[in-house]
Amino acid sequence: MVAKGTADSRTDVYATGIVLFEALTGRQPFTAASAIEVAARHVHEDIPAPSTYVPWLPTEIDDLVLALAARDPNDRPEDATVALALLRQTRAMIDDPTLDRRADPPSGTVPVVGDDTAILTDVPTGSTIALPIGAGNPAFAPLDIEIIDDDPEALEPFHENRRLGLWIGAVVTALVVLLGLGAWWYTTQGPGAYTTVPPVAGETTEDARAILQSADLGVIVLTDFSDDVPEGLVIGTDPGAQEQIGKGDTVKLIVSKGQRMETVPAVIGVLEVDAIDLLGQSGFEVGNKDSVYSDTAPEGEVISTSPAADESVPWNTPIDLVVSKGPQPIVVPDVTGLAEDRARTLLSSFAMVVSVEYGRSNDVGEGEVYATDPAPGSDSTRTAPITLWVSQGKPLLTVANYIGMDVKVAEKAARDAGLKVTLYGKWPFSSKNLIVDQNPAAGTTGVESGTEIILTYN
Template identity: 55%
Template sequence: MSSTLTDPLLGRVIDGRYEVRERIAAGGMATVYLAFDRRLERDIALKVMHRHLEVDPNSREFVARFRREAKAAARLTHPGVVRVYDQGIDQDISYLTMEYVDGENLREVLAHEATLPLGVALSTVEHVLDALGSAHRQGLVHQDVKPENVLIDSEGRPRVADFGLARAVTEVTSSTSGTILGTVAYLGPELISNGVSDARTDVYAAGVLLYELITGRQPHTGTTAIQVATKHVHDDVPAPSSVVAWLPTEIDDLIAALTARDPDQRPQDAGAALQLVRRTHGLLDEPTLDRRADPPSGATPVVRDDDATAVLTTASPGSTVALPIGLGHPFPAVGTDLAALPDDDPEAREPKRTERRAGWWIAAVMVALLVLGGGGLWWYNSIGPGAYTTVPSVVSETEDDATAIIRGAGLTPSVEHAFDDDVPEGIVISATPAAQERVLNNAIVTITVSDGPRMTTVPKLVGEQQDDAEARLEELGLPLGEVEGKSSDTVPEGEVMSISPAAGESVRHDTPVDLVVSSGPAPIEFPDVADMTEADAVALLEDEYALDVTVDHARTEDADKGIVFAQSPAAGDAGHRLDSITITVSDGPPLVTVDDYVGMEVDAAESAARAAGLDVQLYAFWPWSSKGSIVDQSLIPGNQVERGTTITFKYN
């Protein structure tokens, strides 16, 4: 037998854009439909809020909070988060449009698997914590982590959905009706007791989720949601090894850390929790990680039959319920019928009164009621619940909107400003007291508004020594960027030649400033100028190497006159531009002193002259002369001449 429930939204076009095609799921806060975005021509998931969440007098506040949370969720771009595309209101419908993930959620996986292998469970929670960590770093809390909100896409990757919805609803309901909406099996003790949550509340829910994936059951159970919530407040989550005996103590310790009742004893956010889970994962061997717990008693595989009659249970394991705030305190639960409380003495009988005194009693009772009523009214408005209000959430609002929201809540805004690198100028960074805290009416709520990133003017650093420039940057709080050494013939070594950004430019305080610092003259190898003329050698050394050239002269037989025959430093030695070099230029062969050879025998004079370095030519004074003695010589005795100069001897 098949039955069909007609949904009035099926076939409707929301906001003139989203064509509702199929109902996917329904929960305590919203119904999810598969819709088609006519504008972008793609399938999307359309989440429509239940009407009871928008009923006056709180609909405006709900819509405002819902819009803010949707905007915050839309900023998340983590691959493990289901993207939020759009948010809006069409007549009586408040809706979100989200990325459509074609696949199962973890609740459906557990329905046919019962439990997951230990390694798969740890990896799944790691993906969930990684996605939550990206939200926590932006100050966004999920507040409804549960298997229904973890979707498994077609590639088997976990994706976290529903950011911001539970928080938006709870902020309104807790401040007006004294209740919170949530999935009771995963609510943190602090949320149940005080209606206050932060990133650690998501960590608690992730710990409960891990417990359920491993053991196949939830840690706290009861016949009513109140019983389960009370256990969260008063009882520790049991060790999973008490249910699955083979589980190692590392898993017990991990679950205990994630689900500590005192939020201060848990990891401070999902990022810290992720590190803890990964560390535990790495301590376990492969056989243990591949093992899975036996299905819990009573678990049966899910058999799908589309023609079977559907049975609606009163509350599924992941359903959203309303709970009174303050279950951790010894007071009757919200909604308790005082007439149902036990009578102190059921046998007692009211004494009979005489008719004469009845009038006095009636008058006395009326006076007492008036006094008590007036006193009660004074107490309620002065020091009782009526004297207090809940601080609204204004983080991420503009300054004007935030002050208007605070005044609308009966509180007095006080504005402070601070620089912030991440929050745009004019947007509220934080509020003191924080959102959801209970304060006296007209109390001052101090909001800190972002002035954007602090800007700093880049100082003049060119011409300063590197150490002085770096100290100046540190003094101004500007980080030092890259320091590049560059050779220079004109800037002394260690002096700043240029900077980027330029001096006088206004930049963010965290902008690195790059320096180009002189490393002095460039290193060189001294060139070989031997066998060059003096002019050529000087031109090369001065023009191309910027060297300080000193020219010496000396006589040598190794080089012609005017040719360089020596240098210091030698060719190939290491040096720098602007260094000094000395070259030695030949002035010709060495000089010799001419002796007086007149009167000497020809052979003796010739031998002596050649030994002195002179070339000798002989001429006979007479044609008939024989080699007797020298009678004349061509060079004047005592003069100096170059070695190799020719001397002519005449003999008789």
């Protein structure tokens, strides 16, 4: 029991063996400076044989005591019934003279008999004193018996009954003491000192309190959130149901406050990593996550949540996130040759930010787009900026001086400058050698590309 903290019938058998050892030897099997050390010796050492201290005791007595007080419970008789059978078997194996012999009292023991009180003087510590039968009490004084038959065998029944009575009396006395000790242990340290916590989960507070109090238990009511137990009903107890607890101890009764609710924090416009942290601070975990293109939210920002911000939901509701991938990639459309308004309308369908610059071009008419930046076919994104170049007409020129130039050279130079050339001979039979006149005149400004110039030769 000391080693394992439990006791059974074999514990009582062990105690009987120890009592019998002391009755036979007049001393305890183990002594030490403290009770704890004595208990430790009982756990770790086998008791000595009684004949170690009383040499005339037979081997059968040693075997009986060592069996009853075996250190390993598995080596002891299973219970008092088996122990009594072993006792009777041992008695049958011992001769009569040995059964009649009495142990000598320990040295230093002086029994004084005659009055109602037996005085013991100079008793050694740790010794057990054997008093003569009837000492100190006339009611137990030895009887005078007259022997009628000279035949010694006639006295055998008397001796037999006397020996049997002494053995049975010793065993009964030991068992009574052990039963008393067992009852004390059962109600203060053993199973009788404990009760089992009754199950009360799902009960109302009042009913659960009554059930626990009927089991001789005190009650403290605590509250906690529960995802499964409705508000006002019992979640459980501490210690839990069916656990052993000392009678009169207090049980914590845990009553549900219902499901814990939390408000979804606002995380729209917050970077995904920061949004996850904010949700976690409120006890939420992220559920599904979707990424979509957005014309308004930069890449990585949260666009929306489900449930939405500021909704009150159970604390363990997963929050779904929609996160921006930024503007959708596109290829810049070709709007050259289109009128400015039509080009703007087309580009607005891509949410592109349009700006306009004006210039002159030989390729398109006035008011039409002749170029874009970025150029048509380039990679870009929705909402990206784009510049339109819109024509205000053909380019304007300053007319060069072609007079005195060779006709062919002057004609080529004027055409390369963007003018439409017409040659005119001053005389019917001109030789076409040199230019002698031009219209528009040299130095004329603001002349539109493609304007006709008349070159006159001699």
